[in-house]
Amino acid sequence: MTASEAIEWLKGIEKNYIHGGDEFFDNARKIAISTAISALEKQIPKEVISQPYFYGQELHCPFCNFLIGWEYEIDKDYCRKCGQKLLWESDTE
DSSP states (O other): OOHHHHHHHHHHHHHHOOOOSOHHHHHHHHHHHHHHHHHHHTTSOEEOEEEEETTEEEEEOTTTOOEEEETTOOOOSBOTTTOOBEEOHHHHO
């Protein structure tokens, strides 16, 4: 099962979930499902954001906009701040 398939499956559970009457348990279940979805979404590579800078291009995380580095630093697989998996232009060719 891929991360995308797991996300869709969890969203289906979340959508079709019937409350059992225990508010604490229902809230804990909602939080657990949304946390799992968020973690899985970060495993799907997203292309870095490139912004002009004085000496070239700054590279930012597509999820949290954290400064990852500059255009000559493309050796990071994940954002150091939020854990988002990064997709570089060279990965798409």
